[in-house]
Amino acid sequence: MEHLTHKRKMTIMVAIIAAMFFAAINQTIVSTAMPRIIAILGGMDYYTWVITIYMLTSTISTVLVGKLSDIYGRKPFILAGIVFFIIGAFLTGFSKDIFQLITYRGIQGIGAGIIMASAFTAVGDLFPPRERGKWTGVMMAVFGFSSVIGPTLGGWIVDHMDWEWVFWIFLPVGIVAFILILALFPKVDKKQAESIDYWGSLFLTLTIVPLLVGFSWAGTKYAWGSQQIIGLFAAAIVALLIFLVIETKVKSPVLPLSLFKNSIVTISNLTGFLMNAGMMGAMIYLPFFVQGVQGVSPTYSGYVTMPMSISMVIISSFTGRWITKSGKYKRYAMLGMPIMLAGMVLMAFMNSIWLAVISMIVFGLGLGLGMPVFSLTVQNAVRPDQLGVATASSQLFRNMGGTIGIAVMGTIMATSLKNNLKSAIGSGAGVDLTKVDPKVAEQLAAFQNPEMLLDQPRLEQLRHTLPDAAQPILTKMIDMLRDALSSALTTVFLSGAALLLVALVLVIFLKEIPLRTSNRMPGQGGEAAKPETGADVPANVAKQV
Known part of the structure; x- marks a missing residue:
């Protein structure tokens, strides 16, 4: 062109x-x-x-x-x-x-x-x-x-x-x-x-998919050394080797x-x-x-x-x-x-x-x-x-x-x-909900999830439902999560x-x-x-x- x-x-x-x-x-x-x-x-x-x-x-x-x-x-x-x-x-x-x-x-x-x-x-x-x-x-x-x-x-x-x-x-x-x-x-x-190159395309796909899925799941859904992750990486290696052989032979x-x-x-x-x-x-x-x-x-x-x-x-x-x-x-x-x-x-x-x-x-x-x-x-x-x-x-x-x-x-x-949350709780920076009123503790439990920090409207809505006495505890929990x-x-x-x-x-x-x-x-x-x-x-x- x-x-x-x-x-x-x-x-x-x-x-x-x-x-x-x-x-x-x-x-x-x-x-x-x-x-x-x-x-x-x-x-x-x-x-x-x-x-x-x-x-x-x-x-x-x-x-x-x-x-x-x-x-x-x-x-x-x-x-x-x-x-x-x-x-x-x-x-x-x-x-x-x-x-x-x-x-x-x-x-x-x-x-x-x-x-x-x-x-x-x-x-x-x-x-x-x-x-x-x-x-x-x-x-x-x-x-x-x-x-x-x-x-x-x-x-x-x-x-x-x-x-x-x-x-x-x-x-x-x-x-x-x-x-x-x-x-x-x-x-x-x-x-x-x-x-x-149909076969090359197939095995290139079979190389990419398990490789990227393996990296996506490793450390989150499965441990890095788990059978599932090792199996995905092994499948990617096998498919890659076959792909390399195919690419040397096709026109x-x-x-x-x-x-x-x-x-x-x-x-x-x-x-x-x-x-x-x-x-x-x-x-x-x-x-x-x-x-x-x-x-x-x-x-x-x-x-x-x-x-x-x-x-x-x-x-x-x-x-x-x-x-x-x-x-x-x-x-x-x-x-x-x-x-x-x-x-x-x-x-x-x-x-x-x-x-x-x-x-x-x-x-x-x-x-x-x-x-x-x-x-x-x-x-x-x-x-x-x-x-x-x-x-x-x-x-x-x-x-x-x-x-x-x-x-x-x-x-x-x-x-x-x-690890940071575990260390914070272990150092005493966390809140022991067993020492809080059971009804308040049930409400505060929702604030232990880091996802709460990403939804500000919901965070404020739940904050207003808590009694004044629980507000300092809530502030301490949120500060811990943010740190x-x-x-x-x-x-x-x-x-x-x-x-x-x-x-x-x-x-x-x-x-x-x-x-x-x-x-x-x-x-x-x-x-x-x-x-x-x-x-x-x-x-x-x-x-x-």
């Missing part, structure tokens, strides 16, 4: 951005609303599963669609992704319990994975690597904008409307995006020589192993994995600090996260332009990662709303500098006919990092909170910082190659090129690799 006129490319980008915004806003709007929704539906033990199932299904759909879109083109998959997302969002609003919520969010995840994989790859079809820097910045700005209005709007909805509208309010945007893609996006003929593998012989692809994907593991695993629990520890309502909780999104939007748009102008990208990753790390460390020691806002700004600045880089590095290091599968590999590692990060951080959070939760969150954020530190070390070893000014490869009238081991990259790569 590189040959299309500038005007046609712009109209296609409008369609792509509309589809991406629909998926992004429906993801960010639930962040501040989810604690309240969980408090209403019940099932805090399954809180991470609402996020994990979304990441799991989007991860699988992303990697499977990558190769298929190389064969059939991007258009049918973006349309299918929008349909899945609309259906999932519509059904989610009818959830009666946590299990229905998890199921319908899984359907949304399928749509999100398809949309994201196809959209980012379509930009690679439209523009050469040098110009992609600018558009990657624009697409990051779309995510940032959705992050600005999404959390705040989600908090406002659960404070002033029925929570179902969190999932329904942007359905018209999905319909508009579908119409735009259908009308504007060019159709690409199927590549007749390509075959579909058109769903995930070519030759991609990972390219050091640029491998390091970029590992960095994306660690960055998302640290970022998503820790950021998902920021509302717990704002709402649970500081007692802020969901509406104002969104205002606390807004500065991060605003700083990310501004910096990412500039970063994209700087990359396009210079053709260089490593310097921005090297600058962004330490700033992200500093922001995460600030989160670990924040003790006020203002410090939380400052940490958000710092983290957003680093995110805006570093995040646009790694899709460009992968796309610039492969042949145009591998664009879809290479982009999918990048999304796969990021999604897996986010999913595993959320699961591991969830385990760290639950374990730390449990335990705050300490647990410190552990979570420090764990995220450790992962970002490892990602920073990897970036140091990332080999930089000038971004190509054309999608064409050798023999197509493009720049001279020479393959690095396992993948074709430009000739100016070889000199620097």
Whole structure:
């Protein structure tokens, strides 16, 4: 599609951005609303599963669609992704319990994975690597904008409307995006020589599912050393080994192993994995600090996260332009990662709303500098006919990092909170309800659950039902819960910082190659090129690799 006129490319980008915004806003709007929704539906033990199932299904759909879109083109998959997302969002609003919520969010995840994989790859079809820097910045700005209005709007909805509208309010945007893609996006003929790797797709799915389920259940539903968890990890290893054998024998593998012989692809994907593991695993629990520890309502909780999104939007748009102008990208990753790390460390020691806002700004600045880089590095290091599968590999590692990060951080959070509460009670900071009037003790028992901190209206309602004599006891119990939760969150954020530190070390070893000014490869009238081991990259790569 590189040959299309500038005007046609712009109209296609409008369609792509509309589809991406629909998926992004429906993801960010639930962040501040989810604690309240969980408090209403019940099932805090399954809180991470609402996020994990979304990441799991989007991860699988992303990697499977990558190769298929190389064969059939991007258009049918973006349309299918929008349909899945609309259906999932519509059904989610009818959830009666946590299990229905998890199921319908899984359907949304399928749509999100398809949309994201196809959209980012379509930009690679439209523009050469040098110009992609600018558009990657624009697409990051779309995510940032959705992050600005999404959390705040989600908090406002659960404070002033029925929570179902969190999932329904942007359905018209999905319909508009579908119409735009259908009308504007060019159709690409199927590549007749390509075959579909059904067995590889099956065993890749059988690798991802037990692996991510194992991480999600470990430490929460089952012990890390339990038969169930060991069995899931063993099943993932067996499926992975079979998948690797299949990929070495099929003509058109769903995930070519030759991609990972390219050091640029491998390091970029590992960095994306660690960055998302640290970022998503820790950021998902920021509302717990704002709402649970500081007692802020969901509406104002969104205002606390807004500065991060605003700083990310501004910096990412500039970063994209700087990359396009210079053709260089490593310097921005090297600058962004330490700033992200500093922001995460600030989160670990924040003790006020203002410090939380400052940490958000710092983290957003680093995110805006570093995040646009790694899709460009992968796309610039492969042949145009591998664009879809290479982009999918990048999304796969990021999604897996986010999913595993959320699961591991969830385990760290639950374990730390449990230990902190046990220590507080053991040190005498707790309340012995056996020494309180039985009727009052029965009422106070509800305040021993940390979930109570996430539902301020219910907390205040129950507070007013207690006699004046019990108010000091209640205050002591709530303070104990908040201290335990705050300490647990410190552990979570420090764990995220450790992962970002490892990602920073990897970036140091990332080999930089000038971004190509054309999608064409050798023999197509493009720049001279020479393959690095396992993948074709430009000739100016070889000199620097």
